[in-house]
Amino acid sequence: MISLEEKISRFEKMYTGAITDILDEKGYRNCVLPHDLYPLVPGQRITGIAMPMYGEPSDDTDPNTIYPPLLKMLGDVTPGQVLVSKANDNVSAHLGELSSETAKYRGARGAVIYGGVRDTDYIINLDFPVFSRYTTPNDVLGRWRLVDYNVPIEIEGTTVRPGDFVVGDRDGVVIIPQEITDEVLIEAEAVMNTENLVRKAILEGVHPLDAYNKYGRF
Secondary structure: OOOHHHHHHHHOOOOHHHHHHHHHHOOOOOOEOOOOOEEOOOOOOEEEEEEEEEEEEOOOOOHHHHHHHHHHHHHOOOOOEEEEEEOOOOOOEOOOHHHHHHHHHOOOOEEEEEEEEOOHHHHHHHOOOEEEEEEOOOOOOOOEEEEEEOOOEEEOOEEEOOOOEEEEEOOEEEEEOHHHHHHHHHHHHHHHHHHHHHHHHHHOOOOHHHHHHHHOOO
16 A cells, blocks of 8 residues: 555656546546646645535625535545635635635645635635636635535546545646556556657657557557
8 A cells, every 4th residue: 555645756756648548447437527727826736635515606795604504514524635625606716815725734734725815815825736627816705605515526537535646746636546646657657658658769769659569558
């Protein structure tokens, strides 16, 4: 069993394309989150264990009912986690600076928000990786509420469960099922090594088809 710290370190060196290729070969063909998720900082990477959550629109303007569930969720963050939120909303900011700073302090490695964020300049200065669909100054009060967390969610056909592994880069965000994370890590590393050999051969003048026939990758 590979430790969480080692998995994070090794996945940080990978590109999501190699990981997705391995998942496809294993029959896991719906592991990439929608392509309308973007990092606040172009090229920013994110790796860690999924902490899934979901919410829904709400017109409740009582802060004593809206904020406590969010604060409880933030208080339950553990080191190495990535917040993965299915907002079911396109109006509010579902993550801001204070939430990001709290999550980072408690050991979170970033957040993937299938919804909106705000306070983006502050979040960028925190060096807290965040992927989201949009930005807006709208607060959740009177617009949205958190329903539950640490439960399985589904985002546009991709299931995210507590403990699944999250890897995001410039190309997108991929979810690796918990039970195959270690083997995907090892096999994706092997693919990257093979692709290096293919690249070297092509740059030495080998015909691309011959390189493919020799190494079985392109």
